[in-house]
Amino acid sequence: MSKDWPLYEVFIRAKSGLSHRHAGSVHAADDEMALNHARDVYTRRNEGVSIWVVRSSDIVASDPGDADAFFEPARDKIYRHPTFYDIPDGVENI
Amino acid sequence: MDNKEALLKYTLRLGDNALVLAQRLVELVAHGPELEEEMANANFALDYLGQARLFYMYAGELEGKGRKEDDFAFMRGEREFSSFLLVEQPNGHFGDTIARSVLFSEFYLLQLEALRACADARLAEIAARAEKEIRYHVRHDAQWLVRLGDGTDESHSKAQASIDSLWRFTGELFAGDEVDAVIRDEFGGPDLDVLLARWRGRIAAVLDEATLSMPDDCWMDKGGRTGRHTEHFGPLIAEMQYMQRSYPGLAW
Numbered sequence: 001m002s003k004d005w006p007l008y009e010v011f012i013r014a015k016s017g018l019s020h021r022h023a024g025s026v027h028a029a030d031d032e033m034a035l036n037h038a039r040d041v042y043t044r045r046n047e048g049v050s051i052w053v054v055r056s057s058d059i060v061a062s063d064p065g066d067a068d069a070f071f072e073p074a075r076d077k078i079y080r081h082p083t084f085y086d087i088p089d090g091v092e093n094i
Numbered sequence: 095m096d097n098k099e100a101l102l103k104y105t106l107r108l109g110d111n112a113l114v115l116a117q118r119l120v121e122l123v124a125h126g127p128e129l130e131e132e133m134a135n136a137n138f139a140l141d142y143l144g145q146a147r148l149f150y151m152y153a154g155e156l157e158g159k160g161r162k163e164d165d166f167a168f169m170r171g172e173r174e175f176s177s178f179l180l181v182e183q184p185n186g187h188f189g190d191t192i193a194r195s196v197l198f199s200e201f202y203l204l205q206l207e208a209l210r211a212c213a214d215a216r217l218a219e220i221a222a223r224a225e226k227e228i229r230y231h232v233r234h235d236a237q238w239l240v241r242l243g244d245g246t247d248e249s250h251s252k253a254q255a256s257i258d259s260l261w262r263f264t265g266e267l268f269a270g271d272e273v274d275a276v277i278r279d280e281f282g283g284p285d286l287d288v289l290l291a292r293w294r295g296r297i298a299a300v301l302d303e304a305t306l307s308m309p310d311d312c313w314m315d316k317g318g319r320t321g322r323h324t325e326h327f328g329p330l331i332a333e334m335q336y337m338q339r340s341y342p343g344l345a346w
Binding site for chain 1 (some may be wrong): 128134234
């Protein structure tokens with residue numbers, strides 16, 4: 001049966017204020033079922049407060065063959081990192 | 095019947111329904127049609143099992159004879175279980191399981207909603223907790239019935255047959271007795287006539303969306319409340335109880 005059901009990617013928000021993170025994927029016959037499956041498979045242990053699901057085929061991904069053109073130019077530009085700032089104590093999630 | 099006796103019986107009935115359905119769903123573990131549905135089913139079985147424990151624990155306290163949840167679950171005979179005939183019906187195929195779940199969980203959700211506001215604080219607390227779990231079950235089960243009913247010709251006719259064959263067990267859900275009357279009048283619990291009207295409305299809506307038809311009024315089976323179960327119940331509790339019967343007091 002699963003060969004007929006499309007794949008959905010699952011994104012979970014662990015708690016308010018954080019962003020959704022990719023948790024994994026589920027098979028489902030429709031959007032509602034995908035949401036249910038994501039809830040049943042990925043939030044059983046209180047992992048989340050919000051779920052996004054999206055058809056895997058609807059995700060536009062970069063091509064590994066383009067990696068040089070896409071990512072290489074950023075590798076030697078350390079001045080783009082905010083590493084020259086002091087982060088005050090008590091600031092979380094940065 | 096005094097209030098305390100009625101409350102004890104009512105609490106045991108809630109526990110029995112939850113336990114017997116949990117046992118039925120547990121039978122499906124490792125038999126799910128899909129990995130994801132497998133997880134959903136196991137979650138639901140555990141939800142029901144957890145609710146049964148809470149009801150039995152409270153029943154033990156109400157009774158005051160030192161019985162604990164395991165004694166109620168594993169050391170009572172067939173005739174002492176007061177669960178509905180509906181919940182003991184075999185899993186059958188996936189459509190049968192879903193039809194049974196829809197018919198029961200729509201009723202159970204209404205029952206819990208009403209109990210949340212009842213005068214017995216403990217029962218109200220357990221109902222409030224269970225209601226959240228069952229609300230999700232109802233969503234899951236109803237969506238599945240719609241998929242099956244409004245699916246292929248074959249899934250449609252199978253789903254209709256499932257609903258039709260289980261229909262005769264639904265009358266018992268609303269055939270109140272003395273216990274239900276005390277819970278309604280003395281504790282502000284559910285009024286079964288009100289529940290029946292709401293249940294019929296919700297079932298009609300789900301069936302309509304699923305392009306299935308509501309069965310005509312028919313003869314209704316009953317007996318679960320008084321311990322007269324269908325032939326499927328004996329094997330169910332035999333499997334459920336054999337470990338404690340063979341090794342009384344055995345613990346993990």
